[in-house]
Amino acid sequence: xxxxxxxxxxxxxxxxxxAYPPSSSxxxxxxxxxxxxxxxxxxxxxxxxxxxxxxxxxxxxxPKQRLASTAARNGTAAGLASGSTKPSAPPSQPxxxxxxxxxxxxxxxxxxxxxxxxxxxxxxxxQPSNPNYARFATHxxxxxxxxxxxxxxxxxxxxxxxxxxxxxxxxxxxxALSAVASRLPEWGSAGRxxxxxxxxxxxxAATSPRRNRLPFLLGFTTLFLLALHGxxxxxxxxxxxxxxxxYRLVAGRAYVAPLLIWTFNVSMLAAVHWNDGFPWGRLxxxxxxxxxxxxxxxxxxxxxxxxxxxxxxxxxxxxxxxxWAALSPSSPSSPSSSSSSSSSLxxxxxxxxxxxxxxxxxxxxxxxxASLPLYLAHILYxxxxxxxxxxxxxxxxxxxxxxxxxxRANVVRYAIRFGVCMLxxxxxxxxxxxxxxxxxxxxxxxASPLELSMIGFWNLIIVxxxxxxxxxxxxxxxxxDGVDPPENMVRCMxxxxxxxxxxxxxxxxxxxxxxxxxxxxxxxxxxxxxRQGGGRRNSSTLTTLAATLLVFTFVALWHDLSLRLxxxxxxxxxxxxPEVLCKKLIPASAYGHHPWYRHVAAIGGVGNVLxxxxxxxxxxxxxxxxxxxxxxxxxxTAQGARFMVLACGTLFVGVQVMFEYREEExxxxxxxxx
Numbered sequence: 001x002x003x004x005x006x007x008x009x010x011x012x013x014x015x016x017x018x019a020y021p022p023s024s025s026x027x028x029x030x031x032x033x034x035x036x037x038x039x040x041x042x043x044x045x046x047x048x049x050x051x052x053x054x055x056x057x058x059x060x061x062x063p064k065q066r067l068a069s070t071a072a073r074n075g076t077a078a079g080l081a082s083g084s085t086k087p088s089a090p091p092s093q094p095x096x097x098x099x100x101x102x103x104x105x106x107x108x109x110x111x112x113x114x115x116x117x118x119x120x121x122x123x124x125x126x127q128p129s130n131p132n133y134a135r136f137a138t139h140x141x142x143x144x145x146x147x148x149x150x151x152x153x154x155x156x157x158x159x160x161x162x163x164x165x166x167x168x169x170x171x172x173x174x175x176a177l178s179a180v181a182s183r184l185p186e187w188g189s190a191g192r193x194x195x196x197x198x199x200x201x202x203x204x205a206a207t208s209p210r211r212n213r214l215p216f217l218l219g220f221t222t223l224f225l226l227a228l229h230g231x232x233x234x235x236x237x238x239x240x241x242x243x244x245x246x247y248r249l250v251a252g253r254a255y256v257a258p259l260l261i262w263t264f265n266v267s268m269l270a271a272v273h274w275n276d277g278f279p280w281g282r283l284x285x286x287x288x289x290x291x292x293x294x295x296x297x298x299x300x301x302x303x304x305x306x307x308x309x310x311x312x313x314x315x316x317x318x319x320x321x322x323x324w325a326a327l328s329p330s331s332p333s334s335p336s337s338s339s340s341s342s343s344s345l346x347x348x349x350x351x352x353x354x355x356x357x358x359x360x361x362x363x364x365x366x367x368x369x370a371s372l373p374l375y376l377a378h379i380l381y382x383x384x385x386x387x388x389x390x391x392x393x394x395x396x397x398x399x400x401x402x403x404x405x406x407x408r409a410n411v412v413r414y415a416i417r418f419g420v421c422m423l424x425x426x427x428x429x430x431x432x433x434x435x436x437x438x439x440x441x442x443x444x445x446x447a448s449p450l451e452l453s454m455i456g457f458w459n460l461i462i463v464x465x466x467x468x469x470x471x472x473x474x475x476x477x478x479x480x481d482g483v484d485p486p487e488n489m490v491r492c493m494x495x496x497x498x499x500x501x502x503x504x505x506x507x508x509x510x511x512x513x514x515x516x517x518x519x520x521x522x523x524x525x526x527x528x529x530x531r532q533g534g535g536r537r538n539s540s541t542l543t544t545l546a547a548t549l550l551v552f553t554f555v556a557l558w559h560d561l562s563l564r565l566x567x568x569x570x571x572x573x574x575x576x577x578p579e580v581l582c583k584k585l586i587p588a589s590a591y592g593h594h595p596w597y598r599h600v601a602a603i604g605g606v607g608n609v610l611x612x613x614x615x616x617x618x619x620x621x622x623x624x625x626x627x628x629x630x631x632x633x634x635x636x637t638a639q640g641a642r643f644m645v646l647a648c649g650t651l652f653v654g655v656q657v658m659f660e661y662r663e664e665e666x667x668x669x670x671x672x673x674x
Contacts (some may be wrong), residue, residue, distance in 0.1 A: 020202070075129075099661070107653045108648075121454045122433075122455065122458050126433040139152060143430045148430040148431060149430070153436045153439045156466055157425070171360065171480075178481060181213075182216075184211065192436060210482070214390060218373055224385070225385075228299050228307075230297045235278055240375075244314050247319045251319070265315050272308050276305070277303060295325070309558060314379045317513065348487050353360075356484075359394060369393075374397060374400065383478040383483070386470075387474055404479075414472075428462065444629075449630070452629070452630045453643070455461055471489060489505070490504075499572070499576045523544075523547055545580065578611075582604055661673070
């Protein structure tokens with residue numbers, strides 16, 4: 001399945017120098033020695049990068065001088081350690097490839113048996129011969145592939161699928177109008193609108209190579225917001241203006257600003273959801289304003305409060321970025337004083353060398369934080385408004401000032417990958433009806449442990465794809481517009497053995513957000529709080545676990561104010577504990593050079609996979625009742641015990657292949673923490 005990239009909580013290492021793809025000699029690695037994927041067949045199918053060609057290019061490769069330090073810091077590719085590249089060879093160069101060793105030929109045999117079985121079992125469960133077929137068949141609709149019916153039970157994917165044609169039309173109109181606006185005479189020079197006020201204050205637009213960027217964004221966003229939410233847009237704008245005024249008053253006040261920013265926004269998020277978006281009839285009376293809650297006045301998406309979850313993240317980002325910039329002595333106050341910041345960003349803004357972390361941590365000129373138009377453009381940016389990915393204010397403002405130079409070929413390849421992902425989802429829904437089985441009361445009754453496991457596994461694949469598709473689409477829209485947001489879903493769901501790595505790679509932009517605005521401030525102290533020179537970081541195990549518990553509690557409640565997701569958040573925190581403890585007890589820095597370490601690490605990875613699947617099955621697939629039934633079948637029946645032994649052996653093989661895939665990435669100059 002297509003994958004992509006990441007840092008600090010899910011990111012690739014930033015690489016400001018080397019061209020991409022790198023030459024193998026850069027890393028002391030010679031493809032000609034037989035350790036690389038140098039065969040002509042591999043080259044024809046996957047290109048020069050071999051199997052790593054399956055990785056989406058969202059960051060440049062790791063330069064030679066950083067390869068050793070990254071390998072040494074990351075330790076082994078172990079679920080025991082941190083889910084990173086391991087130094088089983090001298091850290092100056094990655095270890096020799098194991099793809100063509102007898103050990104891996106044995107693993108290929110296991111794959112040749114296990115993968116077809118994992119596909120065949122759910123397909124058989126989806127046949128009319130299944131005794132439960134009549135129960136879940138009501139969730140099926142006529143399909144378009146080979147005369148098959150299609151699983152139409154997932155509301156989220158169905159909504160996105162139905163809106164794809166309209167979204168493509170809006171995207172095309174937006175990009176066309178943006179191109180036209182950039183070719184018109186500069187509106188700001190005529191003294192019109194927000195663009196002039198921003199450019200005269202030394203803000204982003206003053207240095208923007210794209211004319212009329214900010215006024216175009218404001219104009220299109222106004223129409224876009226009215227079309228989406230109608231008169232409910234006024235409620236959202238009221239919250240935005242209130243936030244802006246609050247930030248203007250408290251920015252730079254240690255402790256006070258973070259407390260007020262968080263209290264106001266969390267309270268507003270809860271109030272909006274508990275009051276169902278504050279219907280006009282409830283606010284002003286049914287007789288006076290009840291008619292405003294009816295179509296067509298409420299727009300295409302009347303429930304504006306659903307999108308407010310993501311808007312709230314941007315509001316906190318703007319507030320804390322502005323606050324930390326006010327505390328930072330290096331914060332630029334004008335374009336001339338921000339030359340150092342611009343130079344520090346220049347390499348990150350070169351084609352293929354974007355670095356979201358660098359842009360996020362670099363303060364912007366004070367006039368940009370004071371600009372109400374730029375603030376509104378960040379919160380309401382059309383390509384990312386509905387579902388993200390999430391960008392910090394600093395990152396967004398830097399790209400309005402200096403748009404990311406994304407090569408057109410990269411955008412085309414990204415669009416092709418999106419199309420492949422969409423087709424993959426369609427094929428799954430036409431042949432594997434596990435989501436319908438899951439949504440049918442006791443639709444899985446009578447299933448064997450293997451069948452139950454595959455129902456859960458493929459449900460997680462569907463969850464992964466249904467989230468990946470809108471995120472990839474909206475990121476594609478932003479890339480085509482010259483804005484490079486962080487990538488989400490940087491690993492396939494089935495390519496994770498580390499609990500920490502899985503979290504980092506799943507909703508990467510959200511992970512970067514919680515790391516920057518919750519996790520790190522919890523360890524450095526909220527008084528300084530900034531990631532650009534704040535307090536000293538306390539990385540003790542107890543502090544780490546406390547910060548992790550706070551993070552996942554917020555994550556669960558942010559998704560939905562429900563006990564089920566709160567249970568999921570606490571389970572994830574609990575399941576991270578073994579990995580953290582093993583990392584302390586058996587560090588890769590001390591034992592990574594031993595041959596046995598990789599295999600012990602793989603055993604730890606198997607445990608992590610079982611824990612992660614258990615937590616996510618409860619939160620997103622078969623629920624508590626289904627999970628209890630699965631555990632009962634696994635541990636109280638002979639058939640379940642046999643399956644568990646075989647499943648653990650298969651997972652061990654899978655984890656070993658995941659290790660080697662990450663080694664291959666290191667040989668190609670890619671380093672990740674997931």
